[in-house]
Amino acid sequence: MQNQVISKKDLAGFVDELIKSKAAGEVIGIKTQGNKFNFGSLKSAAELRLDYDISLLPPKKYFFPQTETVLKYEAGANPRVEPVVEEKSMCIIGVHPFDIRGILLFDAVYGGNNPDPNYFLKRNNTVIIGVDCLKPNPKAFAASMGTAATDEGFDLMLTDIGDSYFVTVGTTKGENLLKKHAKAKDAKGGDLEKRDKARNDALKNYKVSLKMKPEEIPALLDANWESKVFHDKSETCFSCGSCVMVCPTCVCFDVQDDMALSLKGGERYRRWDGCMLTEFAKVASGENFREHKEQRFRHRMYRKGKYLVERYKYLGCVGCGRCATHCLAEIASPAETFNLIKEAK
Amino acid sequence: MKPRVAFFDFTGCEGCQLEVLNFNLEIVDLIGAVDIVEFREASSDHSEEYDIAFIEGSQTTQKDVERVQKIREKAGILVALGACSCTGGVNALKNRFPMEENLKVVYGDAAKYYTTIPTRPTSAYVKVDVHLHGCPPNRNEVISLVKCLLTGKKFELCHNPVCVECKLAENVCAFERGEFCLGPVTRGGCNAVCVTAGRKCWGCRAPVDEPNINSEKELLAKYGLTVDDVLNQFKLFNGALEVSK
Numbered sequence: 156m157q158n159q160v161i162s163k164k165d166l167a168g169f170v171d172e173l174i175k176s177k178a179a180g181e182v183i184g185i186k187t188q189g190n191k192f193n194f195g196s197l198k199s200a201a202e203l204r205l206d207y208d209i210s211l212l213p214p215k216k217y218f219f220p221q222t223e224t225v226l227k228y229e230a231g232a233n234p235r236v237e238p239v240v241e242e243k244s245m246c247i248i249g250v251h252p253f254d255i256r257g258i259l260l261f262d263a264v265y266g267g268n269n270p271d272p273n274y275f276l277k278r279n280n281t282v283i284i285g286v287d288c289l290k291p292n293p294k295a296f297a298a299s300m301g302t303a304a305t306d307e308g309f310d311l312m313l314t315d316i317g318d319s320y321f322v323t324v325g326t327t328k329g330e331n332l333l334k335k336h337a338k339a340k341d342a343k344g345g346d347l348e349k350r351d352k353a354r355n356d357a358l359k360n361y362k363v364s365l366k367m368k369p370e371e372i373p374a375l376l377d378a379n380w381e382s383k384v385f386h387d388k389s390e391t392c393f394s395c396g397s398c399v400m401v402c403p404t405c406v407c408f409d410v411q412d413d414m415a416l417s418l419k420g421g422e423r424y425r426r427w428d429g430c431m432l433t434e435f436a437k438v439a440s441g442e443n444f445r446e447h448k449e450q451r452f453r454h455r456m457y458r459k460g461k462y463l464v465e466r467y468k469y470l471g472c473v474g475c476g477r478c479a480t481h482c483l484a485e486i487a488s489p490a491e492t493f494n495l496i497k498e499a500k
Numbered sequence: 501m502k503p504r505v506a507f508f509d510f511t512g513c514e515g516c517q518l519e520v521l522n523f524n525l526e527i528v529d530l531i532g533a534v535d536i537v538e539f540r541e542a543s544s545d546h547s548e549e550y551d552i553a554f555i556e557g558s559q560t561t562q563k564d565v566e567r568v569q570k571i572r573e574k575a576g577i578l579v580a581l582g583a584c585s586c587t588g589g590v591n592a593l594k595n596r597f598p599m600e601e602n603l604k605v606v607y608g609d610a611a612k613y614y615t616t617i618p619t620r621p622t623s624a625y626v627k628v629d630v631h632l633h634g635c636p637p638n639r640n641e642v643i644s645l646v647k648c649l650l651t652g653k654k655f656e657l658c659h660n661p662v663c664v665e666c667k668l669a670e671n672v673c674a675f676e677r678g679e680f681c682l683g684p685v686t687r688g689g690c691n692a693v694c695v696t697a698g699r700k701c702w703g704c705r706a707p708v709d710e711p712n713i714n715s716e717k718e719l720l721a722k723y724g725l726t727v728d729d730v731l732n733q734f735k736l737f738n739g740a741l742e743v744s745k
Contacts, residue, residue, distance in 0.1 A: 189672040211670050221668040391715040393684040400667030414647050416529035434659045483719050
């Protein structure tokens with residue numbers, strides 16, 4: 156597949172054409188929200204902001220909504236249960252490479268031997284047009300996690316090279332969309348170098364870095380279960396769950412049944428849940444396996460740095476910096492905790 | 501037989517009853533599911549027989565205390581409905597002044613005809629089976645409780661701080677907007693309605709099970725509030741609770 160270059164004006168034309176033609180379903184992109192950025196439905200290319208740092212919520216919400224009905228039931232003499240699965244086509248524009256890595260982890264967790272239909276009927280009908288993050292958030296550390304760029308997980312990947320975008324073509328689907336709806340040209344000699352320079356320059360804009368190779372994290376955690384860092388860092392924790400709610404790699408949900416007031420039936424829904432919340436590890440008997448905030452704090456770090464990578468080969472942290480940005484107690488950054496543990500050794 | 505439900509109002513603005521009336525179409529289902537035998541804001545019926553009593557407002561006179569104790573004797577299940585009944589609510593602001601002064605400010609020359617006692621949560625006088633927090637309480641939570649009572653399912657209060665619901669609603673954090681928010685230590689279940697509407701959390705739903713009050717005080721101080729400012733934030737709805745001290 157031949158990589159392309161598209162002028163900024165023609166990219167806007169491409170986006171407007173996607174919105175108008177609905178060729179790839181609903182068009183979603185990065186927009187401003189207050190003084191922040193967030194993914195939302197696009198009415199016009201003029202709303203799209205590709206120069207952002209991070210979105211409030213990661214794009215996972217489009218495959219795994221905050222709350223989602225999964226089945227409806229009728230009670231009574233002839234009970235009936237019917238699964239509820241929403242299928243949706245979308246094109247998400249402006250996904251950063253580290254968030255694409257988050258989606259790849261989700262694919263692994265929700266796929267495997269027992270694929271989640273609610274997730275994949277949305278995920279498999281989605282076109283992802285990524286954009287390289289050239290102005291990272293001050294709390295982000297994707298450069299040292301190896302997640303600042305990605306070779307997989309996108310249909311098209313845009314890189315700002317001045318007056319135009321370099322378009323790395325990832326799939327035939329992406330290539331066809333571009334051919335049909337955009338005025339793009341084949342990349343010429345020198346364009347690829349411009350893309351690589353933009354990417355390399357961006358790496359220098361990261362303010363936080365992991366002081367080890369990401370591959371070293373599982374062994375570091377293995378050797379430091381008793382580390383005082385977990386206790387000290389968790390002292391000021393609100394157990395407010397902000398870190399896990401905004402995380403692109405947090406995959407957990409709670410399931411509840413909701414009977415209608417008529418008592419004739421109801422629905423079962425799932426809602427995002429997370430291990431930093433007090434009730435997360437509480438079971439039916441009332442026992443709570445992670446009653447203390449230090450235990451919850453340690454669990455989250457082990458999940459980010461050890462459990463997920465051992466099971467799914469992807470690290471559970473992509474270095475986006477959302478948790479560190481949202482944490483009012485300023486304790487959530489995994490890089491900071493991993494560095495402290497290493498320094499304490 | 502359908503369970504008989506009664507609403508009783510004490511000191512408060514009666515906004516909690518109004519919130520129940522605002523159920524729209526669900527009020528029809530509610531009436532189908534239970535017999536509402538006492539509900540002053542909606543009906544002139546009275547009844548001495550009821551299974552579930554909703555207590556709205558706080559008890560601020562000795563007479564109130566005796567009345568709520570009588571209700572407790574008759575009710576199988578007693579529910580504290582809303583902030584005033586659950587924590588004392590805004591009424592507890594008066595606890596900061598001598599009771600005689602409060603009477604004089606409110607009733608002037610007629611003060612001699614009235615008595616008043618410091619505001620306490622309903623649970624200070626009788627056993628409360630369920631607390632439905634909030635000013636006003638969340639209507640979905642009220643309905644959820646009724647459904648639990650009808651089906652015998654255990655009712656669980658929301659244990660998350662408001663922050664969870666703010667994140668789910670994709671709000672920009674109130675602190676980021678330069679506000680001083682009690683969301684990190686306040687019980688959710690309200691869908692972060694105030695922050696979503698562009699305001700901040702005042703803590704009307706009382707603290708979560710394990711509020712990190714020290715951390716919240718540090719946080720508010722970091723954003724430039726003095727100790728008194730911080731306590732005033734807590735006192736609006738939670739003046740009768742330990743967190744405000």
